[in-house]
Amino acid sequence: MKRYDQDARHRVTVVLNGQERSGLCESRMLLSDFLRETLGATGTHVGCEHGVCGACTVQIDGVAVRSCMTLAVQADGMRVDTVEGLAEAQDRMxxxxxxxxxxxxxxxxxxxxxxxMSCDDYLKRNPDPTETQVRDMLSGHLCRCTGYTNIVNAVLETAASRRASSAQP
Incomplete structure (x- = not known):
């Protein structure tokens, strides 16, 4: 069995929002901390640090994951997308x-x-969700400010808009 020195520093290289980035980290460093502290991608927030609240969700190779439950070394060589890369251009959403x-x-x-980040992944997999399906997907996120209704409305509006634009010749 191969043993790792937990204090050794490892070079981790990811494609962050379309650009190759790398940094050094200890083997136990969380991806959320690596993104924020090493790579400066501070749009990824850390809430509960137990994978419950969903604030730290990013996409690794297109799949939504909790970055507080993922080691940075696990993402080495992968594409990592954060909220900073969600828009196609920096000057618009x-x-x-x-x-x-x-x-x-x-x-x-x-x-x-x-x-x-979760909604973006979800809409790629389910372009025509029902309100119940959106609410179920959102059950993995905790928001203390809203009642989720407006979030559900925004997701359903986006889905409808994308379907309408893809139906046009």
């Missing part, structure tokens, strides 16, 4: 972010980055 704004789907905003 994605359609999902715009729908959140229009529907007042956030208040303090602490949980929003993680919710957006």
């Amino acid at each position: 994605s359609d999902l972010q715009e729908a959140f704004r229009r529907n007042h789907a956030l208040q303090c905003g602490f949980c929003t980055a993680g919710i957006l």
Whole structure:
């Protein structure tokens, strides 16, 4: 069995929001801390540090994961997308972010980055969700400010808009 020195520093290279980035970290460093402290991607928030609240959700190779439950070394060589990379251009928001704004789907905003990353992944897998399905998906996130209704409305609006634009010739 191979043993690792827990204090040894490892080079971790990821494709962060489309750009290759690397840094050194200890083997026990969480991906959330690596993103925030080493790579400066501070849009990823850390809430409970137990994988319960969902504020730290990012996408690894297109799949939503809790970065507080993932070691940075586990993401080595993978694509990591955070809320900073959700929009195609830095000077404007994605359609999902715009729908959140229009529907007042956030208040303090602490949980929003993680919710957006989960919703983005979910809509790629389920482009025509029902309200019940969206609520079920959101059950993995804790938000203390909203009643979730506006978040659900924003996700359903985005899904409908994407379906309508893909149906046009």
